[in-house]
Amino acid sequence: MPVGHDAAVDHNAALRRVAATRYVTPFRxxxxxxxxxxxxxxxxxxxxxxxxxxxxxxxVAEVVVGELARRLGFRVPEVVFVDLDPTLSKAEPDEEIQDLLNASGGVNLGFDYLPGSFDFTPRVRDPGAELAARLLWLDALVLNVDRSWRNPNMLLWHREVWLIDHGASLYFHHRWGPGWQPAPSYRYDAADHAMLPAAGSVVDADRELRPRVMPVLDEVLALVPDEWLVAEPTPGSAADTRAAYTAYFASRIERADQWVPALEETRAARV
Known part of the structure; x- marks a missing residue:
């Protein structure tokens, strides 16, 4: 039987692993x-x-950011590893999708499908000032550049906001290599963030969330397969890569007194 959308996710357990049996349709x-x-x-x-x-x-970004968000109290569809047999492409008439399936044999990433959900935007429904501020803080922490009002990457399901699509986060890992060190600061422009017009105090969100990140980070990073962590470019072994992510988050948290006031200024100017 399927686990289902409302089943509790054990934070201490590895992500479940399933095998794809049928390709249904693309999300274009x-x-x-x-x-x-x-x-x-x-x-x-x-x-x-x-x-x-x-x-x-x-x-990797989907796992790290999604599972961190879950531990910080946000709603995220269950994340699972999905074994994909490229022979599923034989039943697919679209050549582009055939190529994608053939190139993706092995372990992929799946997200519990929320039937009847639809794109959420604060312009249609008020998410609440606290949730909006907490999400603004989270996206600044992980450098998520893909939650603008044009592309909110949030779903409304059973009257609750669910977060999706975090693959554009942690953009620094596309350029790192041996000896990588976190930068003193990272550019993050919150001006187009979907939650900015609805957000309450980012300072209050920071006070709540900042102490909760590092205690759960090791268990989040442990969920990522070693094979994915050594994909080029990489700082070295899987252990080296986990250490690099840890160094980034430690540095970002340590320097929150620099970027949180900037977020608050942007929010206050929008109100």
Missing amino acids: EGGSLPGLVEADDLGMYVLKFRGAGQGLKAL
């Missing part, structure tokens, strides 16, 4: 051409492909 609005698949647990999952143009780094 996504830049990486994700698809809906059925799996051997009878569940339906939105599949992000390892063979897509963004590569494995996007899947």
